[in-house]
Amino acid sequence: MLKKYCFFALFFCFFLALLLFFVYQPHLGLKNVEEEKIALSLLYTGELAGELEPCGCSGSKLGGMLLRSAWVRELKKEESFLLVDGGYRAPKGDKQDKIKFVVHNEILHSLGYDCQFVSEGESISDKVSSPIFLGWGTLGKVWYKEKIFGKEKKLLFVAIEKERRPATEEIQDVLSKIMPDVVFVMTRGIDQNHRSYFPQGKYFTIFFPVDSQAPFSPIEVAPGVLVISAGNRGRYIGLLNLIFQWGKLPEWKSRIIGLEKKWENDPEVEKLLDRYKDQLQKERLLEFQIKRSSPVGFVGSDNCYECHKEEYNQWKTKTHAKAFETLVKEKHHYDPECVRCHTVGYEYEEGFRTVEETPHLIDVGCEECHGPGASHAINPVPGYGKTNAENACLPCHQKDRSPNFEYKKYREMIKHWKD
Numbered sequence: 001m002l003k004k005y006c007f008f009a010l011f012f013c014f015f016l017a018l019l020l021f022f023v024y025q026p027h028l029g030l031k032n033v034e035e036e037k038i039a040l041s042l043l044y045t046g047e048l049a050g051e052l053e054p055c056g057c058s059g060s061k062l063g064g065m066l067l068r069s070a071w072v073r074e075l076k077k078e079e080s081f082l083l084v085d086g087g088y089r090a091p092k093g094d095k096q097d098k099i100k101f102v103v104h105n106e107i108l109h110s111l112g113y114d115c116q117f118v119s120e121g122e123s124i125s126d127k128v129s130s131p132i133f134l135g136w137g138t139l140g141k142v143w144y145k146e147k148i149f150g151k152e153k154k155l156l157f158v159a160i161e162k163e164r165r166p167a168t169e170e171i172q173d174v175l176s177k178i179m180p181d182v183v184f185v186m187t188r189g190i191d192q193n194h195r196s197y198f199p200q201g202k203y204f205t206i207f208f209p210v211d212s213q214a215p216f217s218p219i220e221v222a223p224g225v226l227v228i229s230a231g232n233r234g235r236y237i238g239l240l241n242l243i244f245q246w247g248k249l250p251e252w253k254s255r256i257i258g259l260e261k262k263w264e265n266d267p268e269v270e271k272l273l274d275r276y277k278d279q280l281q282k283e284r285l286l287e288f289q290i291k292r293s294s295p296v297g298f299v300g301s302d303n304c305y306e307c308h309k310e311e312y313n314q315w316k317t318k319t320h321a322k323a324f325e326t327l328v329k330e331k332h333h334y335d336p337e338c339v340r341c342h343t344v345g346y347e348y349e350e351g352f353r354t355v356e357e358t359p360h361l362i363d364v365g366c367e368e369c370h371g372p373g374a375s376h377a378i379n380p381v382p383g384y385g386k387t388n389a390e391n392a393c394l395p396c397h398q399k400d401r402s403p404n405f406e407y408k409k410y411r412e413m414i415k416h417w418k419d
Contacts, residue, residue, distance in 0.1 A: 038150035038244040040182065041079055043072065047086040047117075047188075047210045047232040052100050052273065054235070055338070055401040063235030063259045065107050066273060070263035071237060072111050081239075082147065082155070083108075084184070086210030086232070087117040087135070096285055096336060103276045105130055110268050115145065115157050117186045117210050120164050134186065135159040146178055153244065156180035160197070162189030171197050181244070186210055204242070204250055215256045224249050233400075235259055274331065281334040286354050289336055294348040297374035298367050300360030301344075307380060312366075314416035320364035324355075341396035344368045 045068065053064040061067070075081065088104045090097035105128065108116055118124065118137035134145055134157055143166055147155040156178055158171070175183070175198075183198055183205045190209045198205050207227045215231035215238065230238035237257045242250040280286075305312045315321055323342040327333040333342075333355060344361040345351020345368065352361040367373050369392050370385035390407040397405040 036246050038153055040149045040153070040155065040242040040244070040250075041081045042084060042184075042206075042238075042240045042242075043075065043081040044084040044208060044228065044230050044238045044240065045086060045234060046212060046215075046230040046236070046238075047089045048104060048234045049089050049232050050091040050097060050100065051233050052104060052276070054233075061261070063233060065104065065234065066265055066269055067259040067261060068234060068237065069107065069111055069266035069269040071257065071259055073266055074263050075237075075239070076112070082149070083111065083113040083115075084157075084186070084208070085113050085116045086186070086208070086230075087119060088122070089119065089211070089232075090122055093122075095283065095288075096280070099276065099279060099283070102128055103272055105132075106272055107269055108132065110266075110272070114147065115186075117159060117188070119161055119188045136161055136164045144174055146180070150244070153182070154178055154180045155182045155184060156203075158183060158185045160185060160187045162187070165197070168197055175201070175203075182206065182242070184208065206240070217256065218252065218254050226252070228254070230256065277331045277335065280336075285336050286334055286339060289346075291347055291349045291351075294345070294350050294372050296372035297350045298345045298348075298361055298372050299374050299377050301363070301365035301367070302360060303377050304366045304373065308366075310418075311416050315366070315414075318414045318416060320414050323364045324362040341401075345372065348372075 048065075051064065053066060054061050072083070085108055088097075088101045090101060101122070101124070105116065109130070109132070113132055115134050116130065116132045118133050118135040120136035122137040124133075124137060124139060134142055136143065136159065143159045145157045147157065149155055156174070158174075160166075180203050183203050185198065185205065185207045187207060187209050188211050190207065203224075205225045207225070209227070209229060211232055212229035213232055214229065215236040216229050218240065219227045221227055226240075228238055228240060230236045235258065237259060239255040239257070240252060241254070242252045244250045301312065301315070324333065327335070327338055327342050332338040339352065340346045342362075342364065343352035344363075344365045350372070352358050355362060366385075369387050373384070376384040393405070393407060393410070396402070397410070399405075
């Protein structure tokens, strides 16, 4: 009988010792499911739509690569991220856009981005090479990339456009070969068929429409399928944190950040943007713009003084008379995209060309609202100068550039005439 009790006692001690061994040495035995958690953190930014820096002369700025760089560097101090960008997306594809594309890519490199979407419509010089390019606009038509996170988890980046995508068989082959845990699908244009390219499997799917105009919180369209957006034009950052546990769909949380001024500027990015502004001057882009011809020339506001002294003196006290100063302060006075709304007649052959050639046409002077004045200066008869009310303001005071614009309110701010 005693032998029987001794046998059970020994068996119990052996079982207890074995259990304790596996609890404190999980890598040698059964996995502790409750403790095994793997995190994946993504920082994503949408399509830039050509805006390296936002127009913000009339109010606070939101977005731009300078503000983004400060936010990214601060966020990376708190947490490690995979960084994904929706691409530059040149709106016109002219020489200035090509210069900005290179600068945008250089900034992404300096910030440590892992992936940049390049759509088929973009033209990339063979002088520009980048290991972070992904999409149908790349020289090699590279449409997928693999990343490892945690110790052994796999993330697959895929690029799809509405009118350009790999064959379904190609996608299935890549999925079978890589066997990803997460598939991150960057799309330009999205349709209901996109999900069919990635049938539900053992992976978690994230769709990122890079050209979505507005940011929104992730939408879970099906179990294990998210759609995310940070909006376009570079004004927001999206953060997505995924927590993986064995045998379960990941838990997730997200955050959208508006890129307002909060941190010190990144010196390296400042240098890159200053170099870009210097290049615009060296390339003389102001002088090589396609312009319209006007049958009447521009004479400059000083020529209005003799007959309109009171109105001229009032105008000199208003912000329109200092419009060009704001460009000089920001080093944008050789930037064709900015000069248009800070000078007189830039879109015409007879209008502003450069500050050296046409200094009399800087600022938002009389003729910018009242029309070319050469004929009136020669023959000052009544009838000249009637404005088209609010429509005269809207080409420059667009919602994006001047979000607080209200015609009646702003009209009073520039008033320089008698009622």
